[in-house]
Amino acid sequence: MKTLPFETEGLCVTSLGKIVTDSEYFHDEQYIWPEVYTAERKFISTTDPSIKVSYKMEVLRDSDSKFRPLFKVTTENAE
Numbered sequence: 496m497k498t499l500p501f502e503t504e505g506l507c508v509t510s511l512g513k514i515v516t517d518s519e520y521f522h523d524e525q526y527i528w529p530e531v532y533t534a535e536r537k538f539i540s541t542t543d544p545s546i547k548v549s550y551k552m553e554v555l556r557d558s559d560s561k562f563r564p565l566f567k568v569t570t571e572n573a574e
Contacts, residue, residue, distance in 0.1 A: 508534045512554060518562040521554075528554045528564050540570075548572060 501508045512529030515521035521528050532554040537547045549571045557565040 506534055506536050508532075515556075515564075520563045528566075530554060530556055530564070 499509060499511070510531055510533040512532030514527065515530050521530060534552050535549050536552070537549050540546050540548045551569045551571075553567045553569075555565045555567055557563045
């Protein structure tokens, strides 16, 4: 059994998150977006295409609506 962090093809999953049951917006007929899911991947920088930077991708709960997911992408150097 694999443990976290789990790495595959350049994607490092650091949190599988949790299945949301109190909101219809964290899933549809095809997909589930677990709250607090977190992964990282190195990709070309948006400010300097000659380098790669680490991008952190998260599924969070929108603090304004409380029921909708918020998809957040940040970089290690806040590009």
